[in-house]
Amino acid sequence: MKVRAQMSMLFHMDKCIGCHTCSVACKNLWTDRDGAEYMWWNNVETRPGTGYPTGWEDQDHYKGGWKRDNKGRLKLTLHSKGGGVAKAFYNPSLPELEDYYDPFTFRYGDLFGAPQGKHQPTAIPVSKITGKPMEINTGPNWDDDLGGSDIFAANDLSMNGVDESVRAQMEEIERVVFNYLPRICNHCLNPACVAACPSGAIYKRGEDGVVLVNEDKCRGWRMCVSGCPYKKVYYNWDSGKSEKCILCFPRMETGQAPACAHSCVGRIRYMGVMLYDADQIEAVGSLPDDELLDAQLNMILDPNDPEVIAAARLAGIDDDWLDAARRSPVYRFVKEWGMAFPLHPEFRTEAMMFYVPPLSPVMSVIEDDLIKLDLPDERQDFELLEELEKARLPLEYLANLFTIGDVEPIKRVLRTMLAVRTFKRRQSVDGTLDDATLEMLADLDLTPFKAEQIYRLTTTPTMDDRFVFPPYHREMSLEELGDPIKAKGGMGFGYRRGPERGA
Amino acid sequence: MSGNDLLFAVVPYVVLALAIIVTIVRFRQAQFTVSSLSSQLLESKKLYWGSISFHWGLSLVLVGHLLALLVPSGFELWNGAPLRLYLLEFTGVALGLWAAAGLIVLVIRRSTEPRVRRVTTPMDTVVMAIIGVQIFTGLWTAIAHRWGSFWGTEVMVPYVRSLLRFSPEPGFIDPLPFMVKVHVLAFFAFLAVFPFTRLVHIITLPLQYLTRPWQKVVSVRDEPPAEYVTRDKNARGVS
The missing domain is CATH 1.10.3650.10 (nitrate reductase domain like)
Structure with missing residues (x-):
C-alpha cells in the first residue's frame, strides 16, 4: 500500500443553479490574458448538451484518455511514445479554435467617441485575436439553458442508450429538461495529459495531487490538449504554452478555498483530502468497464483505519493531513454515504472530482x-x-x-x-x-x-463544513530544503520575468 | 586576410559561439520563451499541408548532410555505381522539393491567415527567409552543380572537418560556384539567428519521452524551486 493524499472537490449537482459565478471568478483570477481568453478552466455546461469544447466527450474524434486493449493492458488512446514524437510537427487530434470559439470583445470606445447623430451608436464585436470586426457565431455557453434543442441536446453523446421514445419526449417543449454540469480539471490519479506530454512538463504534485504544467519546460507540442479526455488543458496561442486549472493551489496553501468553490452561490462545492492507494493505479485502470467504477472508489482509503494511518505516516503524510482526511466532506459523500461518482470513469484517468447526481x-x-x-x-x-x-x-x-x-x-x-x-x-x-x-x-x-x-x-x-483544508506547512518544507533567508523578500513564485511570448 | 577567409574561417566560429552561448543563457534565464510556438490551434488545414512536409523534408535532408560528414567513405562507396548515385541524388532533390513545397504553403499561410499573422513576429520572417534561401540554393546546387554527394565528400566534408579541428581551411570553398557559397553562408546565418528565434525548439525534440515512465509525480520534498536551493554545503538540511 502506497498512500498518497489528494485534494478533491465534490459537486452537488442537485444544488447547482447554473449561475456561472464560479466560471467568472476563475476567469477574473487566472485567464484574463492574451491567449487565455478562450480558456475556461472552470465551466458550467447545460446538460443534455454538447459541452465545451463542442463534443469533448467524443473520444473517437479527440482520442483522449486511456483504453483497455485486447490483452487487458492499459494504453494511452492518443499515441504510443514513438507516435507522440513523430506527430510533433502536426497533431491530428488537436481541437481547433472553432471547437471552442473565436474570443471576442466589443469596441466600447465607439459608444463614447461617436459623433452626434440621429441614431444610438453601437459597439461592434471584434476578435480578441486579430482585433478585426467579426460576426459572433458561437461562444462559451452558447447552448446555455437550451435543453431539448435539436442542435445541442440531441447531439449529446450521453444520450446514447436512452430509449428512443424517451428521447422523443425530451424534445417536446412541455417535457424539456436540463441540469447543470460544472467542470474543472479532475486532477486525475492516472492523468492522460501527463502521460501524453512529450516534454515531461506536466506532473502531479505528490503532496496534494494537483496536476500542474511546468511552464518553463512546456514546449508547446500540444499533446496534453488531445490526451485529456475532459479537454481541460488549453493551449495558449500567444505564449505557446499549455495551461490548465491549478486548483488554486496558492489559495489552498494559505487555507482558502479555490476561487470557483469559494464564490459558489449555490454552495454546491465541497473540498477535502482523500487518501488513496497509489499502488493500484495501473491495475484499476486496466479493469474491464463493469468493474471500473467500484474498483476506483475502492482505491480511496479509510482514514480511520489504523493500517492506512500507519502506511500514510510512512509515506510522509503528516498528522494534520490525516486529521483533515478524517473530517473531509468529500470522503463522507463519496465513501461513507456512497452518494457521489467521478465524471466518465470509462475514460480510465481515475478522475478525483466527484458529483452527486441531480434529483x-x-x-x-x-x-x-x-x-x-x-x-x-x-x-x-x-x-x-x-x-x-x-x-x-x-x-x-x-x-x-x-x-x-x-x-x-x-x-x-x-x-x-x-x-x-x-x-x-x-x-x-x-x-x-x-x-x-x-x-x-x-x-x-x-x-x-x-x-x-x-x-x-x-x-x-x-x-x-464545506471546505476542510489541511495546513500545507510550506514554511517547513522550505527550511528543510534550503536556506529560507534566500526566499526572503520573494513572492514565493518562481518567475522573475513576465510570461512573454518567445521569438 | 581576404574576404573569403573572413567569411569562411572566422564567421563560422563567431556564429557557432553565439549559437551555443546564447542558447545556454536563454535556457537558463528565460526558458519560458522556449517553445515550438505552434499556431495549429488558430489554423490547422494549411498547417497540415505545410508543416509535415516542411519538417520531415528538412529533417531528412539534414540527416543526409550529417551522414556525409560522419561517413564520407560510405557515400563514396555507395556512389561507386552510377545508378546508386542517381538514386541518392534524386532522393535528395525530391526531399528538398518536398520541404520547399511545405515552406511555400507555410509562407502563404503566415501571410494570408489573419489569426496566424497575429502571432507572427519579425524574427519569424527572418527565419523563413533564411530557410528559404537555404532550400533554394541547396536545390540549385543539386540541379546546376550536379552530383554534390560525389564532389561534396572531397570539398565540403574536408572543409567542415577542418573547422571542427580548429584549423580552418577556407581554400576548399574558394573555387566553388556562387550558389554553393551562399548555401554555406545561409547556414551560418541560420546558426547566428538560432538562439534568438523560435529555431531553438529544434534542440527540444522530446526524445527522452521514449524512455520515461508514463506518469510523473513530483513532491516538493524531491525538487525545490532552484532559487531556494543553496549551494552552500554547510547550510542546514542540504546534501
Missing part, C-alpha cells in the same frame, strides 16, 4: 402522476422511490455520465436523497416518524442519525 427533475414528473396513483396518502411519498424509471431526466443519461451506463448506482443515490427528504418532511411537517419511513431508511442502509447528517451537510453546511 430535482424526478419530482416534477412524478408529481403530475401522483394524482392518478391509487395509493393511500401516507404511501404516496414512497411511490417516488419506485418510480425513478419515469424520471424526467432519464436515469440512463445520468448513468452514461457517471457510472458507465449502470443505472443501479444512480438509482441508489437518488433514492437516498428522496429518503432523506421524506424523512425530514415527516420529522418537521408531521412531527413524527412512522414505521414506514423508518423501514424505507433501513432499506437504504440509512439510520435517522445518518439521514440527519446527510441533510445537514447538504442543506446547511457552513464554510468550514
Whole structure:
C-alpha cells in the first residue's frame, strides 16, 4: 500500500443553479490574458448538451484518455511514445479554435467617441485575436439553458442508450429538461495529459495531487490538449504554452478555498483530502468497464483505519493531513454515504472530482402522476422511490455520465436523497416518524442519525463544513530544503520575468 | 586576410559561439520563451499541408548532410555505381522539393491567415527567409552543380572537418560556384539567428519521452524551486 493524499472537490449537482459565478471568478483570477481568453478552466455546461469544447466527450474524434486493449493492458488512446514524437510537427487530434470559439470583445470606445447623430451608436464585436470586426457565431455557453434543442441536446453523446421514445419526449417543449454540469480539471490519479506530454512538463504534485504544467519546460507540442479526455488543458496561442486549472493551489496553501468553490452561490462545492492507494493505479485502470467504477472508489482509503494511518505516516503524510482526511466532506459523500461518482470513469484517468447526481427533475414528473396513483396518502411519498424509471431526466443519461451506463448506482443515490427528504418532511411537517419511513431508511442502509447528517451537510453546511483544508506547512518544507533567508523578500513564485511570448 | 577567409574561417566560429552561448543563457534565464510556438490551434488545414512536409523534408535532408560528414567513405562507396548515385541524388532533390513545397504553403499561410499573422513576429520572417534561401540554393546546387554527394565528400566534408579541428581551411570553398557559397553562408546565418528565434525548439525534440515512465509525480520534498536551493554545503538540511 502506497498512500498518497489528494485534494478533491465534490459537486452537488442537485444544488447547482447554473449561475456561472464560479466560471467568472476563475476567469477574473487566472485567464484574463492574451491567449487565455478562450480558456475556461472552470465551466458550467447545460446538460443534455454538447459541452465545451463542442463534443469533448467524443473520444473517437479527440482520442483522449486511456483504453483497455485486447490483452487487458492499459494504453494511452492518443499515441504510443514513438507516435507522440513523430506527430510533433502536426497533431491530428488537436481541437481547433472553432471547437471552442473565436474570443471576442466589443469596441466600447465607439459608444463614447461617436459623433452626434440621429441614431444610438453601437459597439461592434471584434476578435480578441486579430482585433478585426467579426460576426459572433458561437461562444462559451452558447447552448446555455437550451435543453431539448435539436442542435445541442440531441447531439449529446450521453444520450446514447436512452430509449428512443424517451428521447422523443425530451424534445417536446412541455417535457424539456436540463441540469447543470460544472467542470474543472479532475486532477486525475492516472492523468492522460501527463502521460501524453512529450516534454515531461506536466506532473502531479505528490503532496496534494494537483496536476500542474511546468511552464518553463512546456514546449508547446500540444499533446496534453488531445490526451485529456475532459479537454481541460488549453493551449495558449500567444505564449505557446499549455495551461490548465491549478486548483488554486496558492489559495489552498494559505487555507482558502479555490476561487470557483469559494464564490459558489449555490454552495454546491465541497473540498477535502482523500487518501488513496497509489499502488493500484495501473491495475484499476486496466479493469474491464463493469468493474471500473467500484474498483476506483475502492482505491480511496479509510482514514480511520489504523493500517492506512500507519502506511500514510510512512509515506510522509503528516498528522494534520490525516486529521483533515478524517473530517473531509468529500470522503463522507463519496465513501461513507456512497452518494457521489467521478465524471466518465470509462475514460480510465481515475478522475478525483466527484458529483452527486441531480434529483430535482424526478419530482416534477412524478408529481403530475401522483394524482392518478391509487395509493393511500401516507404511501404516496414512497411511490417516488419506485418510480425513478419515469424520471424526467432519464436515469440512463445520468448513468452514461457517471457510472458507465449502470443505472443501479444512480438509482441508489437518488433514492437516498428522496429518503432523506421524506424523512425530514415527516420529522418537521408531521412531527413524527412512522414505521414506514423508518423501514424505507433501513432499506437504504440509512439510520435517522445518518439521514440527519446527510441533510445537514447538504442543506446547511457552513464554510468550514464545506471546505476542510489541511495546513500545507510550506514554511517547513522550505527550511528543510534550503536556506529560507534566500526566499526572503520573494513572492514565493518562481518567475522573475513576465510570461512573454518567445521569438 | 581576404574576404573569403573572413567569411569562411572566422564567421563560422563567431556564429557557432553565439549559437551555443546564447542558447545556454536563454535556457537558463528565460526558458519560458522556449517553445515550438505552434499556431495549429488558430489554423490547422494549411498547417497540415505545410508543416509535415516542411519538417520531415528538412529533417531528412539534414540527416543526409550529417551522414556525409560522419561517413564520407560510405557515400563514396555507395556512389561507386552510377545508378546508386542517381538514386541518392534524386532522393535528395525530391526531399528538398518536398520541404520547399511545405515552406511555400507555410509562407502563404503566415501571410494570408489573419489569426496566424497575429502571432507572427519579425524574427519569424527572418527565419523563413533564411530557410528559404537555404532550400533554394541547396536545390540549385543539386540541379546546376550536379552530383554534390560525389564532389561534396572531397570539398565540403574536408572543409567542415577542418573547422571542427580548429584549423580552418577556407581554400576548399574558394573555387566553388556562387550558389554553393551562399548555401554555406545561409547556414551560418541560420546558426547566428538560432538562439534568438523560435529555431531553438529544434534542440527540444522530446526524445527522452521514449524512455520515461508514463506518469510523473513530483513532491516538493524531491525538487525545490532552484532559487531556494543553496549551494552552500554547510547550510542546514542540504546534501
